[in-house]
Amino acid sequence: MTVAVIGAGKIGELVLSGLLRAGWSASELLVTARRAERGRELTERYGVRAVDNLTAVTEADVLAVAVKPQDATALLDEIGAKVPATKLIVSLCAGLPTSFFAARLPEGAPVIRVMTNTPALVDQAMTAISAGPHATGEHLAVAEEMFKPLGATVRVPESQQDAVTALSGSGPAYFYLLVEAMIDAGILLGLPRQVAHQLIVQTAIGSAVMLRDSGEHPVKLREAVTSPAGTTISAVRELENHGVRAALLSALEAARDRAREIAEQAGPGTARQGT
Numbered sequence: 001m002t003v004a005v006i007g008a009g010k011i012g013e014l015v016l017s018g019l020l021r022a023g024w025s026a027s028e029l030l031v032t033a034r035r036a037e038r039g040r041e042l043t044e045r046y047g048v049r050a051v052d053n054l055t056a057v058t059e060a061d062v063l064a065v066a067v068k069p070q071d072a073t074a075l076l077d078e079i080g081a082k083v084p085a086t087k088l089i090v091s092l093c094a095g096l097p098t099s100f101f102a103a104r105l106p107e108g109a110p111v112i113r114v115m116t117n118t119p120a121l122v123d124q125a126m127t128a129i130s131a132g133p134h135a136t137g138e139h140l141a142v143a144e145e146m147f148k149p150l151g152a153t154v155r156v157p158e159s160q161q162d163a164v165t166a167l168s169g170s171g172p173a174y175f176y177l178l179v180e181a182m183i184d185a186g187i188l189l190g191l192p193r194q195v196a197h198q199l200i201v202q203t204a205i206g207s208a209v210m211l212r213d214s215g216e217h218p219v220k221l222r223e224a225v226t227s228p229a230g231t232t233i234s235a236v237r238e239l240e241n242h243g244v245r246a247a248l249l250s251a252l253e254a255a256r257d258r259a260r261e262i263a264e265q266a267g268p269g270t271a272r273q274g275t
């Protein structure tokens with residue numbers, strides 16, 4: 001099976017490098033980019049062939065579309081009508097429903113929508129996969145074969161993909177922001193930056209592994225840290241006073257709404273799926 005990453009920018013490169021780490025051969029992969037220089041860079045770095053979009057359409061079995069949503073209309077104007085209905089389209093684009101692709105592809109072309117995230121770089125991605133028009137169980141299995149080596153995968157109805165984008169697609173950014181803020185807090189408390197960095201990064205890793213491996217609810221894990229009349233509860237009171245919980249609810253709702261807006265701006269074929 002040959003996979004072409006159409007629009008191999010940051011996310012496209014993560015997928016490409018993950019597949020190579022998982023043992024895919026460079027000859028099973030193709031990349032495209034707008035700038036020839038970007039294609040050359042990927043060829044030098046990974047030994048994969050950089051081709052134009054139409055060559056990718058002809059040669060690859062799976063077209064993994066990783067352009068920005070705002071560039072998808074121009075891309076599909078170029079390739080849409082030339083994609084044989086036998087090829088599987090896997091969209092990594094935030095916001096764009098599979099109906100957007102179906103409206104620009106020949107009748108019968110199977111489309112799958114995925115939302116992955118940047119921890120793919122260390123094989124710890126969270127990827128949610130949804131079947132769109134004409135996508136069968138076999139097509140979903142192909143998408144899983146591509147994304148399982150990069151971390152965990154889950155199948156979700158497409159109607160949940162905007163929420164998934166707000167949670168796990170953008171999620172790494174929220175954790176990095178928290179880490180950055182806590183390192184600054186360490187500086188405020190007089191710690192050297194390097195020490196504050198080490199303390200918080202290892203605390204983040206330890207907490208994440210406990211969340212994953214203990215099977216405990218986060219409330220229980222937090223309660224175990226929070227001693228009566230102790231230090232933690234003093235900090236928790238400040239977090240609640242500053243509305244951190246409400247801020248997160250609003251923030252993720254805003255991310256979900258932005259995904260919807262991207263779809264609306266993309267044009268015909270983007271009627272929202274489900275709720």
Ligand SMILES: NC(=O)C1=CN([C@@H]2O[C@H](COP(=O)(O)OP(=O)(O)OC[C@H]3O[C@@H](n4cnc5c(N)ncnc54)[C@H](OP(=O)(O)O)[C@@H]3O)[C@@H](O)[C@H]2O)C=CC1
Nearest residue numbers: 007008009010011033034035066067068069071075093094
């Ligand atoms: N960043 C993230 O954490 C996540 C991003 N996504 C989604 O992934 C997609 C890509 O995002 P990201 O990697 O950050 O963006 P980038 O801008 O880094 O990558 C987009 C790539 O698409 C290329 N491109 C644009 N138009 C064309 C075209 N017509 N033909 C061929 N190549 C083209 C660009 O080429 P050139 O470099 O030459 O301009 C660029 O390399 C988006 O849809 C985003 O929603 C999904 C999950 C997480």
Ligand SMILES: O=C(O)[C@@H]1CCC=N1
Nearest residue numbers: 094165168169170171
């Ligand atoms: O910010 C974005 O639009 C993309 C989608 C999810 C993560 N990054």
